[in-house]
Amino acid sequence: GTICGMGPCERRAECVDGVESECVPGLPGVEVCNNIDDDCDGTTDEDAGVQCGAGACARRAACVDGVEAECVPGLPGVEVCNDVDDDCDGMTDEGLAGTTCGVGACLRHTECVGGVEVDCVPGLPGVEICNEADEDCDDLVDEDFLGEVVITAYSTLGTFVGGCNGSGAAAGQACRSAIKRFCDGRRCRHTGFGPVESAGDTAEVICLAGRVDEWVTWATLGAQNVACDGVGERDGPNCNAAIHRWCANRGLVSGFGPVEVGPGAGMFAVCVGPRAEVRGTTYAVLSAHNRFCDGNGQRIGLECNNAIHLWCRAQGFVSGFGPVESSGGDVAVTCVRD
Structure with a gap:
């Protein structure tokens, strides 16, 4: 058959x-x-042998003359976007870093879809609110809440830095560091300057958001103003100008400091961004707000802090600091918005 x-x-x-x-x-x-x-x-x-391994490591035991050899899986590789389980963990195209785009809340990563990397598209900016995040995606945090007037006490500031006691050193380094640390504990504020008003134990300071203190060397500041070298001068009008120019050369508006001075070859300063504005005036004008800030008796210090604060407020700002530049009777100060 x-x-x-x-x-x-x-x-x-x-x-x-x-x-x-x-x-x-x-x-x-x-x-x-x-x-x-x-x-x-x-x-x-x-296809008779036993299988072992997963993904790109999958192997089948050889079968020779009816005898099965041992199954040895392949070696895992690095996972890439190719719709293959390169690292042999049973998952495909997982954990890929990809490229990033955007900043803050707009930060996004490229996606791998079907083994093909999709272009990175940043998220859409939102409205900045006070929550320690960068909603408007400009790489600044809470910057629309820049300046806040805070009334405190020297006895409170003294708990941050003991030398800030209001007796003779109210505008010195101890109080600059104390104000910075005091403001750093407030919601949406990270640093500050002042005092801009002072009476007895009461101190009025300005707390700022959107920027944090940054380390800068005396050599770098000295390139902006040779007198600010950390030896002849560590704070004062020349260092005010050096910090202001250093910040401006980095694309920001202005800056102040030192908010902290370490034992090393530099200081911590603060740069302020778009909600600050540098304005020109004179000591004659400032002395109308505080008669002691006349360019003769005082060119920088507690009385000029107060004069600049009041002058900036008269211009529609919340406060200001400086002088950031001075020549004779002419000065430039930096006013900040709320």
Whole structure:
């Protein structure tokens, strides 16, 4: 009779009373490593070995003459965007760093979809609110809440830096550091300057948001004003000018400091951004707000802090600091908005 099928499925049609019946092959089985064509496809022991590993590491044990060898998985690689499990952990294209775009709340990463990296598209800027985040995606935090007038006490400031006690050193380095640390604990504020008003134990200071103190070396400041070298002068009109120019050269509006002075070769200063404005005036004008800030008796210090504060307020700002530049009777001060 006719033969049909192959391997274990091979059958022969029967011949009964001179009539050949239909030839029906046997049913294929599952291929195993036994030197037999179990699935009846004409090939012996193909795909018969045990599988091991996952993804790109997947391997099948070799089957030679019906004997199965040990299965050894491949070595994991580095995951890339290609729709393959390169690191052999059972997941595809996971944990890819990709490229980033945007800042703040707009920060986004490229995505890998179907093995293809999709272009990075930054999020849309929102409205800045007071929450320690950069909603409007300009790389500044809470900058629309720049200046805040805060009335405190020297006895409170003295808990941050002991030398800030209001007796003779109200405008000195101890109080600058104390005000910075005091403001750093207030919501949406990170640093500050002042005092801009002072009476007895009461001190009025300005706390700022959007910027933090930054380390700058005396050598860098000395390049802006040679007199601000950390030796002859560590704070004063020349260092005011040096800090202001350093900040302006970095694309910001102005700056003040030192808010902290370490034992090393530099200081911490604060740069302010777009909600500040440098304005020109004179000591004659400032002395109308505080008669002691006349360019003769005082060119910089507590009385001039007060005069600049009051002058900036008269210009529609919340306060100001400086002088950031001075020549004779002419001065430039930096006013800040609320």
